[in-house]
Amino acid sequence: MAPPDPHLLLSAPSRELKSHNASTYNAIVARYNAWTVWHNPARLHYLNLLLPRLPSTGTCILEVGSGAGDPGTALLTTTLPEAHIIANDISIAQLSLLQARLAAEISAGKVEIRQGDMMDLTFAEGELDVVVGLYTVIHLPREEQGELVRRLGKWVRSGGWILLNFAGKESEGTVEIGWLEEGKESQNVMYWSSWSTEESRRLVEEAGFRIEIAEIGGPEDFFWVLAQKVE
Template sequence: MPQDPKTTVKEAYDEIAEWYLAWAQNHQTPRERYTRKMLSEAGDSPYILELGCGAGVPVTRMLLDSGSRVVANDISDVQLKMAKTRCPEATFIAGDMTELSFEEKSFDGVVSFFTIFHLPRSEQEDMLRRIYGWLKPGVLFVFNLATLDEEEIHGEFLGHGMFWSSYGVEENEAMIRRVGYEILELEVLEAGDGKLDETDPDYGVKFVWIAARKPV
């Protein structure tokens, strides 16, 4: 019987945690720019949710240094332990993001990078809808999605099994709008601006980056 995709993802990120930390510290991605965009509309001392915090860098640390109060989630216990060391001021919640529960209109912003495409795509729209409910009206959700139209992608990542799932760009955009978000920015960018070495796991991979607002 095939392993549950979320167990595959959890075990892989537990195993590659040290590598992923080094990668996050040494690779510039659009996530910093999108985080700043979210913060620009979040108000003073905002309450921010981060889904897929990894080891806490760069985004969790960036949020805390901006004066945000942060709730951060990750499915990997190993990564979460590393994040707690680097960002002790944050509140951390372990586990599957689809099982989280918060009050409606709790957050002044939500960020989620390199995370949602690890959910089966049949669960992605519901996850976006739940996030929509947790957001206060008028604030931003910034995130990225994959661009391949593939229901199940089982592959290898640094020698470990990994799972991805995705719609194509147009279907992703339609899904976001269907939930009710106003899209402020949507762009398809190749990882590393197309300058990654062929040995990099993200070589040649394109992501769609989104800044979306919950309308007032």
């Protein structure tokens, strides 16, 4: 079977692109998790900038794109043992690994798994204290990135926080066939998109957040934003 045509895929509906991403992450879960270890120092650096700003008890955290829970979810559970963490990911394979890794925390009700598209999540106004989304918002079409940030402005309580990263360079949309499978015929598809850093900043501020940190950092020069919800 011939590989998919990336040019045709760029005009595909959002649901189709996300379905491809989910299938690809399921197929390459072990390879991806080994490869992405080089991003972990950046993840930990920015999470450790967030953690001192959070209350030690009663914190409800949504983590979109949690993956297998290493290192993000694991760090949140150990640093904030009384927090309730909602781990969301589109990949069933990744969440199966998270479930095995954090079985005790899940059993105790400290970690809740919600598999699926982050755009299908719903919360009441002010229900969340914190939202973390690292290397995941980029998988949404740009219009949905803006809509997600607007929703976060409603879901996160006054005084709460978001920690997100966006791609550092603007792209209307990119499709790669056989990502992390160099030299192989593949049906695996990965999709990304991004606004400019200026537009990503604007979206965050217009959603009601005051930016504490907005900088290019980590491998591949992502745009990291740590921001607090204000009245």
